[in-house]
Amino acid sequence: MPDLSLSRLDEGQLALAYPLIRAAARVSLERWKTFARQLIASGGGILAVGADDGCLHGVASFREVGSLRFERSLQVDILVAFELSRMAPVRRALCAGLEGIAREMGCRSIIFTTAARNAEPASAGRLSWEELGLKMETVSFVRHVQPEAAAP
Numbered sequence: 001m002p003d004l005s006l007s008r009l010d011e012g013q014l015a016l017a018y019p020l021i022r023a024a025a026r027v028s029l030e031r032w033k034t035f036a037r038q039l040i041a042s043g044g045g046i047l048a049v050g051a052d053d054g055c056l057h058g059v060a061s062f063r064e065v066g067s068l069r070f071e072r073s074l075q076v077d078i079l080v081a082f083e084l085s086r087m088a089p090v091r092r093a094l095c096a097g098l099e100g101i102a103r104e105m106g107c108r109s110i111i112f113t114t115a116a117r118n119a120e121p122a123s124a125g126r127l128s129w130e131e132l133g134l135k136m137e138t139v140s141f142v143r144h145v146q147p148e149a150a151a152p
Contacts, residue, residue, distance in 0.1 A: 004057065004089060006097040009046040011037055017048060017059040024080040039063055047101065049081070049093045057082050058090040060098060069138070070109035074102040077113050088128065095132050111138075 009017060014036045021032050036046055044063030048056050058081035065075040076098060081090035102110050112134065120126060126136070 003052050004093050005050050006093060007048055007050060009036075009048050009059070011040060013048075014046070016056055017046060020056060020059050020080045020082060021078065023082075024078060036061065045101075047094060047097050049090050049097075058094050060094045062098060062101060064105050064107060065111070067109070067111065070111065072105070072107045074098060074105065074107045074110045075113070076110060079112060079114075088132065091128070091132060095134075 011033075014033050015029065017036075018029050018032055021027065022029075025032075027035075039045065039061055042063065044061065047060045047062060049058035050056050058079070060079040061077045063075050063077075065073050067073040079091070079094055079098075081088070081094060083090050098110055112129070114125065114129070129136075
């Protein structure tokens with residue numbers, strides 16, 4: 001594995017993260033860029049793990065949120081890593097970087113949002129999160145709201 005380094009992406013670098021984002025979220029490049037620009041403008045950001053091979057191996061989006069349960073928290077809406085090792089060096093680097101950002105921002109917790117399939121008791125996704133020292137505390141249920149049809 002090449003040497004890894006952490007950095008925050010700026011608006012000009014967002015397209016570099018898109019292949020990783022697309023693999024996890026199935027959104028268009030424009031939707032990704034819009035989301036990331038809004039995140040950066042509101043004080044959040046995109047943390048990336050790069051390597052000396054010139055490629056991004058992982059990204060995570062983050063923002064500060066208020067939370068009844070956890071007070072000030074760092075909300076991570078997406079974390080995606082390309083890894084070929086169970087050692088999870090990219091995810092570990094992202095988690096360590098996010099923890100540092102949370103401390104800098106005065107957050108008391110980090111809340112990760114992940115696909116529901118990762119909450120299944122025996123899933124590989126859940127096991128990988130738990131191996132990183134995380135535990136499931138809450139689960140979100142989502143209702144998709146359809147816009148009202150325009151009147152004829």
